[in-house]
Amino acid sequence: MSIHMRPSQALRLWQQAALDEAAAGRPDLSFRQAAILLTIYLDPPPHTVRGLAARLNVTKPVVTRALDTMGALNLVSRHRDPADRRNVLIRRTVEGSLYVESFGDRIVARAAELPL
Amino acid sequence: MSIHMRPSQALRLWQQAALDEAAAGRPDLSFRQAAILLTIYLDPPPHTVRGLAARLNVTKPVVTRALDTMGALNLVSRHRDPADRRNVLIRRTVEGSLYVESFGDRIVARAAELPL
């Protein structure tokens, strides 16, 4: 049972959620950053820079930089892979989990409010 | 009849849409920019810098700069208000309409694909 919505509802939902994010004074993530963050939190680990770059079809420095800023915000953390020390494994954090969770909750709430 | 979705579905939807945007090589809009763009296209005109800034709870330069970049992308256009020449009226463009429309369509498509 899939989710049905009309384009106007989808756009309104996106607007409301974006307004929430902007107004809440939260970090102003870009689409790319959001995609990286959500991929880390939704897709099964392990996550590497290379893997994320391939998944998003962007270059490695883009991922490195996104991890720099999100790491500074404590939304993700980096650790060397002990097995293959070339790899960097990206892991979730408590703060990142809270951020993602509340983000999801807000979307659900906004979706429920959508006008016909 | 409102839209029901679970947080996991909302997050997955957001991820898929963000991945689409990132992969499509489209301009990498931030939440704020997206909120401004969608407000221009969803809320009834006229739209002014001040009005948008108030709606988004951001400062005026933020709106001015967002309009600079979106204007360069031909997503919006600016015109002085003939009635009160202090005002700048922000208007939609053909390209912006296409962008917003296809964005909405993509969200709808992704929503329909969501797993249970």
Next chain:
DNA sequence: AAAAACGGATACGGTTCCGAAACATTCAAT
């Protein structure tokens, strides 16, 4: 052991963005 391949970070030049403050232009009030 030497060379090639791999994963990630860094350097570079350039663009965009931020918040705060100052700015020009226009309108309204006196």
Next chain:
DNA sequence: ATTGAATGTTTCGGAACCGTATCCGTTTTT
């Protein structure tokens, strides 16, 4: 006509981001 307020833009120093290319450490291959 002057003053004052309102609207939008610009400036400033500082930060983040882009893509391309290069570098560094590690692992694999020969």
